[in-house]
Amino acid sequence: MSKVCLDDRAILSVSGKDAEDLLQNLITTDLGGLGADEARPGALLTPQGKILFDFLISRDGDALRLETTSDQAEPLLKRLTMYKLRSAVELSLQSPAPVTVVFGEEPPAESYRDYRFEKAGLSVFRLYREMEGADATVADIERLRIAGGIAVSGADFALQDAFPHDVLMDLNGGLSFRKGCYVGQEVISRMQHRATARRRVVIVTGEAPLPQTGASISVNGRSIGALGTVRDRAALAIVRIDKAGEAIANGDAILAGDLPVTLTLPGWTGLSFPTEADEASA
Numbered sequence: 001m002s003k004v005c006l007d008d009r010a011i012l013s014v015s016g017k018d019a020e021d022l023l024q025n026l027i028t029t030d031l032g033g034l035g036a037d038e039a040r041p042g043a044l045l046t047p048q049g050k051i052l053f054d055f056l057i058s059r060d061g062d063a064l065r066l067e068t069t070s071d072q073a074e075p076l077l078k079r080l081t082m083y084k085l086r087s088a089v090e091l092s093l094q095s096p097a098p099v100t101v102v103f104g105e106e107p108p109a110e111s112y113r114d115y116r117f118e119k120a121g122l123s124v125f126r127l128y129r130e131m132e133g134a135d136a137t138v139a140d141i142e143r144l145r146i147a148g149g150i151a152v153s154g155a156d157f158a159l160q161d162a163f164p165h166d167v168l169m170d171l172n173g174g175l176s177f178r179k180g181c182y183v184g185q186e187v188i189s190r191m192q193h194r195a196t197a198r199r200r201v202v203i204v205t206g207e208a209p210l211p212q213t214g215a216s217i218s219v220n221g222r223s224i225g226a227l228g229t230v231r232d233r234a235a236l237a238i239v240r241i242d243k244a245g246e247a248i249a250n251g252d253a254i255l256a257g258d259l260p261v262t263l264t265l266p267g268w269t270g271l272s273f274p275t276e277a278d279e280a281s282a
Helices: 017-022 070-084 114-121 138-148 185-194 240-251 276-281
Strands: 002-006 009-015 038-045 052-060 065-067 090-094 099-103 110-116 125-129 201-207 216-219 222-231 234-240 255-256 259-264
Touching: 002 138, 009 017, 009 125, 017 070, 017 138, 017 185, 038 114, 038 185, 052 070, 065 070, 099 138, 110 114, 114 138, 114 222, 138 222, 138 234, 201 240, 216 240, 222 240, 234 240, 240 255
Parallel strands: 038 110
Antiparallel strands: 002 099, 009 065, 009 090, 038 052, 052 065, 099 125, 110 125, 201 234, 201 259, 216 222, 216 255, 222 234, 255 259
């Protein structure tokens, strides 16, 4: 197996008899479907339906574990403290926290399947402790994320600027349309019902090394998105797939900076670039 220890992670533990009810009524993930051995993506949204915080959630005995980036940890703790009021809930934060990512073979004991990668057909596991003998790097994980079309905040999108649909949470197990109300639920349910999501994660490939993160992706001089995580000739980006579909249908060049690129929707999603016929019937 290959493994890498991350140094920018934090763990927020939510425990107490009301812990699951509290989170079920706040976050996008349906905790009723959360297995004992998996870590699922999740988010706490703004009332307008945009991602305020993103994390991986898993079970830790009777508690729930939210793994997030160190820079989100304190603000997330403050927000949950505000929401819990007099609920029988205890919140504790460890930042930084030891997280080891394992991939390539059978997982070690006490590991959690990273559900985002599983949906993309990749075997990646998380352990909430350090393991000796790390033989991989963060760059290796980034390459896996690019291959799977797995976007994360900071590198691929800004918090409070993206809807869950934009980053494929409607398809990767991080967004529920059945469990009832939670913060921002009305907006994202309306997006789902009306099929109005037009920004999506794509995999970007070029014949030469791509520009840096943040470079514009454009068609005929008009931006349709920007590069996120970049590794050599491959990258992630969140783009307007209606504009990309139009460019592909018309044979127009799609550029990342000044470099011609190809855009591909992650195969596991079942998504396709809209055509003019799709737009007309929408």
